[in-house]
Amino acid sequence: MVNPPVAAARPYHHGNLRQALLQAALEMAQELGPERVSVREAARRLGVSPAAPFRHFPNRRALMTALAEEAAVRLRVEVRRRPGSQGGDPLRRLRAIGRGYLEWAGRHAAHFRIVSARDEIDIAGSAALRQEIRGLRELTEQALADAQATGQVVASASVPALALLARATVYGLARMRLDGHFAQWDIEPDAVEPAMAAALDLLVDLMAGGAPAGRA
Amino acid sequence: MVNPPVAAARPYHHGNLRQALLQAALEMAQELGPERVSVREAARRLGVSPAAPFRHFPNRRALMTALAEEAAVRLRVEVRRRPGSQGGDPLRRLRAIGRGYLEWAGRHAAHFRIVSARDEIDIAGSAALRQEIRGLRELTEQALADAQATGQVVASASVPALALLARATVYGLARMRLDGHFAQWDIEPDAVEPAMAAALDLLVDLMAGGAPAGRA
DNA sequence: ACCTGAACACCGTTCAAGT
DNA sequence: ACCTGAACACCGTTCAAGT
Numbered sequence: 001m002v003n004p005p006v007a008a009a010r011p012y013h014h015g016n017l018r019q020a021l022l023q024a025a026l027e028m029a030q031e032l033g034p035e036r037v038s039v040r041e042a043a044r045r046l047g048v049s050p051a052a053p054f055r056h057f058p059n060r061r062a063l064m065t066a067l068a069e070e071a072a073v074r075l076r077v078e079v080r081r082r083p084g085s086q087g088g089d090p091l092r093r094l095r096a097i098g099r100g101y102l103e104w105a106g107r108h109a110a111h112f113r114i115v116s117a118r119d120e121i122d123i124a125g126s127a128a129l130r131q132e133i134r135g136l137r138e139l140t141e142q143a144l145a146d147a148q149a150t151g152q153v154v155a156s157a158s159v160p161a162l163a164l165l166a167r168a169t170v171y172g173l174a175r176m177r178l179d180g181h182f183a184q185w186d187i188e189p190d191a192v193e194p195a196m197a198a199a200l201d202l203l204v205d206l207m208a209g210g211a212p213a214g215r216a
Numbered sequence: 217m218v219n220p221p222v223a224a225a226r227p228y229h230h231g232n233l234r235q236a237l238l239q240a241a242l243e244m245a246q247e248l249g250p251e252r253v254s255v256r257e258a259a260r261r262l263g264v265s266p267a268a269p270f271r272h273f274p275n276r277r278a279l280m281t282a283l284a285e286e287a288a289v290r291l292r293v294e295v296r297r298r299p300g301s302q303g304g305d306p307l308r309r310l311r312a313i314g315r316g317y318l319e320w321a322g323r324h325a326a327h328f329r330i331v332s333a334r335d336e337i338d339i340a341g342s343a344a345l346r347q348e349i350r351g352l353r354e355l356t357e358q359a360l361a362d363a364q365a366t367g368q369v370v371a372s373a374s375v376p377a378l379a380l381l382a383r384a385t386v387y388g389l390a391r392m393r394l395d396g397h398f399a400q401w402d403i404e405p406d407a408v409e410p411a412m413a414a415a416l417d418l419l420v421d422l423m424a425g426g427a428p429a430g431r432a
Numbered sequence: 433a434c435c436t437g438a439a440c441a442c443c444g445t446t447c448a449a450g451t
Numbered sequence: 452a453c454c455t456g457a458a459c460a461c462c463g464t465t466c467a468a469g470t
Contacts, residue, residue: 017453035251035335040443049455051446056453060444117335118395119251133400157418164401165415169381171397172388179334181387184349185380199381202373206422233434256462265436267465272434276463 018056020046025067030110034117039063064114065121065129071111072132078104079136090147091204097139098170098200105174106193113178116171140166144207153207162207169203234272236262241283246326250333255279280330281337281345287327288348294320295352306363307420313355314386314416321390322409329394332387356382360423369423378423385419 024042039060040050057063079085082100084092105112114120115129123129141163147153153162173196176182182192240258255276256266273279295301298316300308321328330336331345339345357379363369369378389412392398398408 033335038443039445050444051456052454054445116391116395119249119333119335123396124399130400133397137400154422156421160401161414161418164411165385165418167401168388168392168415169385170388171392172384172386175332175391176384176387179332180339181349181383183340184346184353185376185383195380198377199384202377202381203422205372206370206419254462255464266463267437268435270464 017046017048017052021053021056021063022067022070025063026110029067029114034064034110034114034120037064061120061122064117065126068114068117068121069126069128069132071108071115072129074108074111075101075104075115076132076135079139085139089152090143090150091152091208093143094140094147094166094204094207095200097136097143098166098204099197101136101170102174102196102200103193106177109178112174116175116178137163137167147207154209166203166207170200173199233262233264233268237269237272237279238283238286241279242326245283245330250280250326250330250336253280253336277336277338280333281342284330284333284337285342285344285348287324287331288345290324290327291317291320291331292348292351295355301355305368306359306366307368307424309359310356310363310382310420310423311416313352313359314382314420315413317352317386318390318412318416319409322393325394328390332391332394353379353383363423370425382419382423386416389415 021042024045025037028037028042037060039053042063043050043053053063057066079097079100082096084096085100087093121129141159144153144159144162144166148155148159177192177196182189182195185195187195237258240261241253244253244258253276255269255273258279259266259269269279273282295313295316298312300312301316303309337345357375360369360375360378360382364371364375393408393412398405398411401411403411
């Protein structure tokens with residue numbers, strides 16, 4: 001007579017449709033790319049009517065933006081978790097942040113594509129998303145400020161200017177891979193990750209004053 | 217009895233439908249963004265049947281790729297035309313190439329979005345497109361090689377490594393603007409162009425060995 | 433050689449109605 | 452509170468048939 005003790009017995013029909021939709025959308029993004037995620041198809045996969053998703057998201061864009069917010073949180077967590085990113089030698093911290101970003105973007109290509117798919121999501125309308133972008137920026141600026149204080153980075157440029165350059169480089173590398181540009185750079189698939197890491201190291205070396213700085 | 221002397225009298229119905237489709241698609245991309253370009257709507261605007269475009273392009277993606285090829289040619293022409301990009305002081309050449317790229321991307325946002333919309337186009341399948349990307353790369357590498365030869369750029373890194381870093385930076389800056397990231401950098405709209413130029417100058421300065429190099 | 437008309441299998445979104 | 456069923460106005464693409 002009692003209900004079965006296990007909560008969340010029935011999968012979707014009711015239950016957490018919102019979360020199930022996010023997961024189905026992520027799976028479709030992984031299979032077909034974010035631009036091919038279809039609300040109708042997600043509903044179909046979950047066995048609900050085509051109209052059901054619109055009880056949880058006002059439109060397709062809102063669904064994709066929610067997915068991007070999840071992805072951004074994971075990216076930040078991944079970067080923060082990376083050894084060396086939280087303290088210690090500022091140059092090492094700088095490299096750790098950049099590599100953490102690049103590796104995450106490579107390992108979770110679907111998530112990264114969603115986060116940076118401005119056509120599919122609503123960055124301006126998502127406080128959470130703006131917050132994540134800003135968080136990474138602050139982490140970078142702190143490392144640069146510390147590095148300038150210890151004389152490890154040239155003082156001829158301001159911290160915001162250096163941070164913007166670093167951000168553009170990392171974002172540019174990640175997007176080049178995403179957008180399939182590396183084939184035009186005579187870089188074999190296996191050599192892409194090392195080439196990106198080398199470009200990042202080169203930037204840090206240049207910021208440190210030219211010659212290769214000691215790497216931890 | 218003779219045909220009217222002016223060629224291309226009738227606008228589209230027959231005539232150059234292919235070219236007309238490209239133009240209509242570009243206009244739609246400017247109005248709504250590349251992802252909202254619709255083959256059907258383009259046909260409608262030109263007064264032809266929904267099936268007509270498929271005589272000229274095998275599918276929507278091929279239309280968008282053809283548009284991207286046009287855009288890439290214009291980008292290269294613009295960069296080559298830029299004063300200082302063709303010879304003379306190598307560092308000045310480097311800056312001219314980068315600025316030419318960034319300014320074109322800003323001034324022709326729709327075209328740039330199409331060129332870099334990997335979801336919409338087929339880079340791998342377009343020799344023309346790959347060719348344009350490569351052309352800009354070679355221009356950059358030549359400038360860097362010359363700069364190393366005259367001792368204006370540090371010798372501690374290889375030309376391809378330096379070129380990749382430069383490319384990632386410029387592409388990253390252009391995409392950050394496109395993807396609406398600058399709002400998270402506390403940069404007012406009016407200050408975006410100068411900030412991008414400053415980031416580029418900073419990179420060149422760092423490549424030149426740290427201190428601000430003399431700028432022509 | 434180029435285009436039309438009609439069709440097919442999809443979309444996102446709305447809305448009255450059901451539980 | 453959450454979901455269904457049916458509808459609306461769209462898509463890209465195919466294909467026989469027309470000129």
